[in-house]
Amino acid sequence: PFYASDGWAESAVTISVPLGKPRPSGQQDFPPAAKFAVPGLRYRSIVDIVQRVIRTDPNVHDFHLHPFRQYVKGQGGRPPSRVVDDIYSSDAMMEEYEALQRSPREPGCKFERIIFALQFWSDATQLANFGSAKLWPIYMYFGNQPKWARSRSDMHACHDIAYIPSLPSTFQDFVVDQRGFPADPKLETHCRRELFHGVWKLLLDKKFIRAYKHGILIEFPDRIIRRVYLRIITYSADYPEKVIIATIRNLGICLCPRCLIVWHQIRKLGLKADTKLRIMKRRTDAGGLRSLVVKARSFIYERRQGVASTSVDAILRAESLVPTISAFSSALGEFGFDFFLMLCIDILHEFELGVWKALLQHLIRMLHAVGENKVVELDRRY
Template identity: 45%
Template sequence: MNWFHSGSTQKSAGEVNRLVKEVISNAEFQPVDLADFSVHKSNKTLDQAYLASSSQTGRTPFSSDDWHEISVDIEIPVPSKNTPPKVFSVSGLHHRSIVGVIKATWESISSKHFHLSPFKRIHINPSTGMEIRIYDEVYTSDAWIEAHDKLQQQPNIPGCKLEKVIAGLMFWSDSTHLTNFGTASVWPLYMYFANLSKYIRAKSNSGACHHVAYIPYLSDRLSDVLMSFLHYSTQRKPLLTHCKRELLHQVWRLLLDEEFLDAYQSGIVLQCADGISWRVYPRIFTYSADYPEKAILATIRERGLCPCPRCMVEKKKIDKMGQKNDIKARDKNPRTFMANLVQKARNCFYQLGYSIASKIVDATLKPFSLMSTMNAFVDKLSPLGFNLYPIFVVDLMHEFELGVWKATFIHILRILNAASPGSRLLAELNNR
């Protein structure tokens, strides 16, 4: 307390408590390690280490989840037969290693709130004794229980006797305009851990949200490149759309790196804050985004003949949504990635010189609402048994509150305004 009440007045009681609990009381803390310690010298050592390694890895010697900035290369098809595609570099991808974020989080104090073993939550009616299954968390879902059981049946790593557990990953991404005027925008990618209760994740001060990447936008230089193409004026829009899809999937190919694939298959040994070690296997359970972004991630045609990213139900049958036959149809016709058709379409404009919007490409992809981009998740994770399409969950904000409900409410306002030009009915609606 003498140290707290002397010297700088910037010290807070919370910081003192954190110093005692996280540093002095830590079992690994040894006073002898601080012999001849100097903050100035330590900061100088960190700066020198960072400058020496930033040109190659951008990492400091004490951090595994720091930020990197790299460029992303995409291939632009040239509308000429047997002409190799042009490689266009998009700079400004800021990202972190997904495995690095997993390690840093699981070894931090926040891991004490993690649920590692899934279970079914059952409510027993005190009056009737009837059992009712409660669906409230990802770790109480059938999907997690099935993934956990499948993991336990997987052979152990030779020489490892640690218990195998799942790190449940939940991703969000949303291209966002930052201002009402101008073009300033950002495209962030977030990650949460489904091991954490939704009641903790929902707290703004929980620190549960981890920024994984900031996806760059296509620069104006791309238009300069496309202007050299034959029939540029008619191909500009489909080419830009194709490049945007290619960019997002190239970003995900970089994020799903060899370190992540190795962790997905063989797990990583992590020691949580309680000192217990586990072999942790990352598994992706959900990905939430607005519909246009889901269409890009699922590599389907937005509002196409089969517009759902999870199933192959046709658009003309969407009015039957919610009926028993509709549910059966969705279960019987899940969406799968038709790699042969996508590759056939890509050969048409990457090798044979057809335009992206040509009839032969459209005839190949349109019946199944496919797009001409090879899916990064399918390329990287499907050999490991991962199914992409079930992870696309309903986004209430984009798909209902800012989508269906917003459009419905605006339509109601128009009806009231037309029925009562003097805004009497609108005033009554506001009063209610």
Template identity: 40%
Template sequence: MDWHVNDTSTTPKSLPHLKSLVSNIITRPGFDPKAFEGFSAEREQARIDNLHNNPASVIRVQDPWTAASPLIPLCPPTTVTYPNVSSLPSFPVDGMYHRTILGLIKSALSEPAAEQFHLFPFEQYWQPSSGPPQRIYSEVYTSPAFLDEHRAIRESLLAKGITAESVVVGLTMWSDSTHLTQFGSASLWPVYVGFANQSKYTRGKPSTFSSHHLAYIPKLGATFEQVYFDVFNEAPTRESITQARRELVHAVWLVLLDDKFVHAYVYGFDWVYWDNITRRTFPRIFTHAMDYQEKVLLACIKFLAFCPCPRCLIRKAQIPMLGTAADDHIRATQPRFDNEQDQYDIKSIRKQVYLKGVSLASKTVKAVLGRKSWTPIRSAFSSRLFEHGFDYLKVIVPDLLHEFELGVWKAIFIHLIRILTAYNSEKVIELNRR
């Protein structure tokens, strides 16, 4: 067989590539020459060129990426009213690419790394040379939350007469809007999923590919203001644009938390694990790590408002008490939690804003929602999973990378040096020595 290459720039690579093709593909036991029947290089090249428009035409996997255009309602001006929610104009936001959560879970459980997953939680203790054993809190699968969830599911199945082994697949989510270039405005907003059944010492290694891409959240887009103007014949206010961005984030999560995932959350799904045992598997969300800007969006609260914390109802004026006994008392006695009363308040305000022409900046909105700094948005997690016992506010956890380690610690350390210098400049020398 002659091997002709028209482009001389590729000649040095042609023979090695030919050898690789023969040794690594054609002569392998699992290769079927019939796969080349009807092959057209031009057609395959065209399919690759069309990858952006139709990924499924080139990449066929059990857990494919799909494009979606979530709809968000347009918040009307105060002079416009509507009879019902179905009559509200909406705006489709293009550019959302995602996988299904359930498909991602099944894909991860099919990987060789799943053999290292801890399918059943347990308690871990350290026995000192003297004294009683001490409980070790290290992994999610040894935590009380994981143990309680597994026990509750097991008891529920036994009550229904189901004796099959049950497995809790713990999901640890993480998201961060990322600026891609040093110059320019290119950015991405990815959402990742990890598995709490896997040791954090494995999940923390980039080489293990333990973080699975779930979705990319799109931007509102430059066309939003033009569409808004076309519909209402006036430009959107700053509050309307902010509200649209809030709506977008939760519209994305409404797409991700689809019916199949909710069904699996409630009833589980049967999965044949690596040891050929079929177990009833229940996905559970244990953590969702974000920086503060994203936390306020997911928690449906205002940025640095009267009650700025997504976890408790501490007031902004009480923040200087951080680390004191009084601060601990507030965290313990005044936690945020998803409840029907707050849901009712949010629903009533949304009706006033979207249907009755009440301004987002009105005293009515502030009087009802301002006490806890809520925004007129109901969380997508609450809409999908509240009735099944899930509290989305409990899974929002600190993101040390953004809240402390990346830049905050540097600023704090500089500030401490300034305080030390103001107190006694010679102490800086002692600090350097230590």
């Protein structure tokens, strides 16, 4: 249940729907775009959850407020080996913490400054084998909490912050009313992307941006007041969702959400040349990318070009971009936040449920071809 006492609120997400050019069979006089409100968003304030957890969660005593680097002594004269076993011992957390300590303090503030590492997950889920009931939740964990605690359900370390609504059935009626003919699949896909980032624009509100930039003063259970700065460290999702977050095309020419490696270079996977390419061609949320997206959107929303028209494709195709402005870029880009870096490798979705599952199924088929007793022997061993 979504109790208001737990911070839940309900809202509509307003998206801008490009209507394109008139057709002979449709209306001849309509605006280039129209606003459409998608109802049913349930969400909670990220800042409110952080404050509530710090003040009321008994597990806060186990949170690591100061990141560190740890090493194992080498034997036989070998140099020490770095050990990275959690978010608070990672380079990403250390870099954010050190950058914060180097930055100017808030005027008159003498409180200790710390970082609260935010980790997000989202995954659209089909709720039944039959029917169309589905749910699209967004979850949040805190990287300051040890992973052994985050993995235990009795620790209540997972915080659901939003449930993304779907485009309602009235969407097509709205488009027909506006221009006289329905939306094609490409326009629907564009509007779903706009809806996803519209939800995140509501989550990354002024309160969150203020906590990101200036921090928030919170009294911890040890009765020490600290200035807490929020930082997004990871966002984990499967590939179809990653391309929405990264605002790139699904299986486009440059199909990776983190780099600009093209299709024919995938065969170099695992080679030293592949590692160099990933570094040299890393995606960055820079001014050039933003200007391309803004230019493409001007063609769509001002010149009435289709979202997949030749003119729009010519602007975005080289980097497999889409004409959607990232909510993370528009909210946090001015602070140097690069949303491509938060898209971490997801072993579950990208290997265990993908490559390895397909490989295991093929190996079992081979055992069936050899003889049924081979599969029984495999079961006995494992």
